[in-house]
Amino acid sequence: MRSKKTAPVKDNRNTELYDALALMERERGIPVEFMLSQIQKAIVSACKNTYGGNEDVLINMDPDTGIFEVYLNKIVVEEVEDKNREIALDEARKIRSNAMLEERVGIKLDPKDFGRIAVQVARNIIRQGIRDGEKGQALAEYQSKLKEIVTATVEQVDPKTGNATLRLGKSIAVLPKNEQINGEVLVEGQQIKVYILDIKTGGKEPRALISRTHPDLVKRLFESEVPEIFDGIVEIKSISREAGSRTKIAVFSKDENVDAVGACIGPRGQRVGTIVDVLGGEKVDIVEYSDDPVKFVSAALSPAEVVKVDVDANAERICKATVPDSQLSLAIGNKGQNVRLAAKLTGWKIDIRPESGFFGEDEDETENVKAEETTEENAATKAENTVAETVEENIAEAENAEAENAEENIAEAENAEAETDGDNTDGEE
Numbered sequence: 001m002r003s004k005k006t007a008p009v010k011d012n013r014n015t016e017l018y019d020a021l022a023l024m025e026r027e028r029g030i031p032v033e034f035m036l037s038q039i040q041k042a043i044v045s046a047c048k049n050t051y052g053g054n055e056d057v058l059i060n061m062d063p064d065t066g067i068f069e070v071y072l073n074k075i076v077v078e079e080v081e082d083k084n085r086e087i088a089l090d091e092a093r094k095i096r097s098n099a100m101l102e103e104r105v106g107i108k109l110d111p112k113d114f115g116r117i118a119v120q121v122a123r124n125i126i127r128q129g130i131r132d133g134e135k136g137q138a139l140a141e142y143q144s145k146l147k148e149i150v151t152a153t154v155e156q157v158d159p160k161t162g163n164a165t166l167r168l169g170k171s172i173a174v175l176p177k178n179e180q181i182n183g184e185v186l187v188e189g190q191q192i193k194v195y196i197l198d199i200k201t202g203g204k205e206p207r208a209l210i211s212r213t214h215p216d217l218v219k220r221l222f223e224s225e226v227p228e229i230f231d232g233i234v235e236i237k238s239i240s241r242e243a244g245s246r247t248k249i250a251v252f253s254k255d256e257n258v259d260a261v262g263a264c265i266g267p268r269g270q271r272v273g274t275i276v277d278v279l280g281g282e283k284v285d286i287v288e289y290s291d292d293p294v295k296f297v298s299a300a301l302s303p304a305e306v307v308k309v310d311v312d313a314n315a316e317r318i319c320k321a322t323v324p325d326s327q328l329s330l331a332i333g334n335k336g337q338n339v340r341l342a343a344k345l346t347g348w349k350i351d352i353r354p355e356s357g358f359f360g361e362d363e364d365e366t367e368n369v370k371a372e373e374t375t376e377e378n379a380a381t382k383a384e385n386t387v388a389e390t391v392e393e394n395i396a397e398a399e400n401a402e403a404e405n406a407e408e409n410i411a412e413a414e415n416a417e418a419e420t421d422g423d424n425t426d427g428e429e
Contacts, residue, residue, distance in 0.1 A: 018063040029170050030133035036061055038129025042122035043070055047109070049121060052084035058106050071106030131205075138171040139206040142199045149220045152210070154190045166194065168208065179211040182244030184280050193278055195220065213243035218284070221275045222249065228263040235260075237289040240344035244282055246337060248300065248345045252289040261286050285341075293348060297321060300342035304331035307355050318349045325354045 021032045040059045048055040051072060058071040074087040076099050087107070092099040099105050145168075152166035152173070162177035164186050175186075175194060186192065194210040195217040211217065219236055228234040234253050241247040253260035264286045265272050272284055287299040297319055298306040304327045312318040323331045331352050332339050343350050 015066050017068065018066065021063070024130075028130075028134055029137040030130065032063060034133050034136075035126075035129060036063075038126055038133075041129070042125040045125055046122040047072055052082070054084045056085075056104070070109045072109050073104045073106050076101050076103050076105055135205045139199070139201065141169055141171055142196065142206055142208045145196050146199060147196065147216070149193050149195055149217065149224070151191055152194050154186050154188055154192065156188060157186050166192075166210070168194075168210075171208070173208040173210050175210050175212065179213055181212050181280050181282070184212075184244065193217070193221075213241075215239040215241040215247070218247050218249065218275070218279070221278060222264060225271045225274055226264050226266070228253075228258060228260075233258055234263050238345050238347075240341045242337060242341065244280065246283045246285065246333075246341060247279075248285045248287065248341045250287050250289040250296070250300070250345055261288050287345075293317075293319060293346070296346050297342065297348055297350060300345045301331050301338065301350070301352075304338065306331070317347060318351070320351045320353060322353055322355055325356050328352065328354045 018032075021035050024030050024035065025032050040061065043059055044055050044057050047057050047070075054072065054074075056073040058073060060067055060069040060071075062068075074085055074092075076089055076092040077086045078089060078101065080086045080088050087105055089099065089101060092103075092105045095105050095107065150168055152168045152175075154164055155167050155172075156165040158164075162180070164175040164180065166173050166175055173194075180186065192212070194212055195214050197209040197211050197214060200207045200209065216239075218241060219239055222236060223229050226234065229236060229251075233255050234251055237250040237252050239247065239249045249264070251260040251264055253263070263271075272286065276282060276284055285302055287296075287302055290296040290299065293311055294309040297309050298321070301321060301323070304323055307322045307324060310320045310322070312320070321331070330338070333341075339350055339352055
């Protein structure tokens, strides 16, 4: 009769080990394969400490079958000089009947036979492996979310500093007070969205630098809420933000048939309304981007109306925006916030002036005009005087020349008359 093949019997101790590793993978996210490699490293270290530096070890571990075997390889010799590395031929043939000299024979070990120091070293290696595994998992989790928005749960808020401890998946991160939205009150158990700025790996474990005030938080929110932005039909050109108060965002549509501003607002303001709720009621101004600085600056100053924008040709990126007198305070905003955000959004320095002009500004312009007119009049008078002097000089020269000619004619007439009188006298004689 053929003997039936029986499956290898699992060692209960080994089964418990593999079950513990599987549980660790589920709870802490450390892969079983990683922990098996750390255990193997610990066994090699234990053998090295127990058997005089011999680390020629064969380890066979299989979670599926429950196998956990350790073999220490020794060289077959006739006369043993180093019992930690060598084995006699007759002893070797008890393990493997066809063993030959100079061959390596694996001697099965029981980890319980390791010395106390070796066990302690192995235990430390496994613990360090667990810490490294958790560190690697945290780093991988952070790197996958770098420059992205994640949903975190508030676990604790320090009453002194105001810093909040958040749980991001299986990791912990701290949200500093200066990275929280101004006026926002966080409570334990609350879920909030944060933006992962950077990852620091210098300490014992990686740290995620998170923020709720960064402008890119708003950018990522619009990308998630507006399909046109996600698909690339609408592009976010620039963002300026004062967290907790107001944000301005400039958008542009590559498709002439798509209204970029309307797409971001959504039906009945649903899309932008969702973003405002996430930001705790922060106001969001959506404007249309334009390559024309006049149009762009005018849009950026919303909700104020702009009459005109004059670009200073003699200065770099400086312009003057004229608004109705009734819109002046709205254009400037509370403590200059509106014009400040508009300047950041456009990259232009914006000077706001009312339509009626500032006090004394018209007088200065009038004085300048009068000064110019006076200068022109003086120049004209000077030119007229110069022409008059030239004319007088010409007249004087003409009169002098005429007088000289007259005197010469009189002299010639007198001489001719004298000569005639002389001729008459000679005839009478």
